Amino acid sequence: MPFRRAIDALNLRFGLLLALFFVFSLFAQSAPAQSSSGRNIRSKYAYGRAYLYISDIAKYYGMTLTVGSTACEIRNSKTRVTFIYDKRNATINGVKMHFLFPVLGPSSCPALSSLDFNNVLDPSMRVYSIPKQTVKTILIDPGHGADDKGASGRISHEKNLNLQISLKLRALLVKKGFKVFMTRQKDAPLTLEQRSSRCISVGADIFISVHCNSTSKRDISGIETFCLTPEGAPSTPDRKPVSAKYRGNSFNKNNFLLALKIQSKLLMATKAADRGVKHARFEVLRNAPCPAVLVEAGFMSNSREEGLLVNSAYQDKVAKAIADGIVSYYDALRGR
Numbered sequence: 001m002p003f004r005r006a007i008d009a010l011n012l013r014f015g016l017l018l019a020l021f022f023v024f025s026l027f028a029q030s031a032p033a034q035s036s037s038g039r040n041i042r043s044k045y046a047y048g049r050a051y052l053y054i055s056d057i058a059k060y061y062g063m064t065l066t067v068g069s070t071a072c073e074i075r076n077s078k079t080r081v082t083f084i085y086d087k088r089n090a091t092i093n094g095v096k097m098h099f100l101f102p103v104l105g106p107s108s109c110p111a112l113s114s115l116d117f118n119n120v121l122d123p124s125m126r127v128y129s130i131p132k133q134t135v136k137t138i139l140i141d142p143g144h145g146a147d148d149k150g151a152s153g154r155i156s157h158e159k160n161l162n163l164q165i166s167l168k169l170r171a172l173l174v175k176k177g178f179k180v181f182m183t184r185q186k187d188a189p190l191t192l193e194q195r196s197s198r199c200i201s202v203g204a205d206i207f208i209s210v211h212c213n214s215t216s217k218r219d220i221s222g223i224e225t226f227c228l229t230p231e232g233a234p235s236t237p238d239r240k241p242v243s244a245k246y247r248g249n250s251f252n253k254n255n256f257l258l259a260l261k262i263q264s265k266l267l268m269a270t271k272a273a274d275r276g277v278k279h280a281r282f283e284v285l286r287n288a289p290c291p292a293v294l295v296e297a298g299f300m301s302n303s304r305e306e307g308l309l310v311n312s313a314y315q316d317k318v319a320k321a322i323a324d325g326i327v328s329y330y331d332a333l334r335g336r
């Protein structure tokens with residue numbers, strides 16, 4: 001075989017191999033999820049990504065589906081999940097969460113993106129689908145410090161409130177038997193990189209960054225808890241997916257469950273407005289070598305909420321709720 005034809009034949013074989021690989025990877029992505037009971041969840045492609053039929057998701061979990069004109073709901077005796085068509089926000093047992101992509105509406109049967117199924121819905125529904133982990137050591141990160149004051153309200157700076165809440169949280173977690181470290185214990189400067197690398201030096205099993213919020217719209221108030229955006233998805237305020245995978249993405253399911261548990265406890269304890277579990281690629285979450293969340297405990301730009309946040313009894317409530325959320329996460333993973 002002349003050299004040129006031999007090269008062409010090789011190229012053809014390589015091309016065939018590539019085509020086979022492409023077909024296989026398509027199949028692998030669209031293969032239906034299967035429950036232990038053998039029920040399949042059918043999928044379809046829309047907007048360049050895989051979606052799963054919510055009717056099949058309901059059967060998969062043994063739940064009842066109710067389809068409405070603007071939303072649908074799946075429920076059983078313990079859990080109720082509401083999906084709003086064409087929107088990314090949803091609720092699970094009344095707690096707001098944000099999907100990565102909009103839910104497809106009823107014209108084509110309601111469907112949820114498979115990334116949302118894997119990283120948001122399933123970790124909330126089936127704790128045993130989440131990688132096991134022991135929780136002994138917790139690193140608390142009071143946001144900002146020194147010249148970096150964070151948000152400023154009328155009576156306080158965020159860095160001070162973050163530290164006050166974090167010190168209370170530490171005391172509660174120590175009482176519960178955890179080994180607890182803090183990235184700062186006083187008004188000290190710290191880079192974001194120093195905060196994440198502390199996780200490695202103390203061998204943290206969980207990282208909790210404590211912050212207070214601010215916005216130019218002074219009537220906005222409430223609590224939100226962030227976990228890292230899964231690779232291939234947009235963060236909550238964005239629309240464009242980002243494919244980059246960070247160290248923290250090894251814990252996508254754990255991150256979400258931890259955030260959901262903490263957000264639920266915070267809402268119960270404070271009765272604050274629910275701004276939901278959100279996804280972001282904050283540097284401290286991206287680089288965390290363990291499950292990590294960032295809590296925004298309230299808005300300093302809202303004078304009523306700032307009045308609460310500076311109050312020691314309210315800080316006690318916030319700290320206790322975060323501690324309860326961590327214990328709830330730990331119990332969920334232990335008790336399965």
Ligand SMILES: [Zn+2]
Nearest residue numbers: 143150211212
């Ligand atoms: Zn902050």
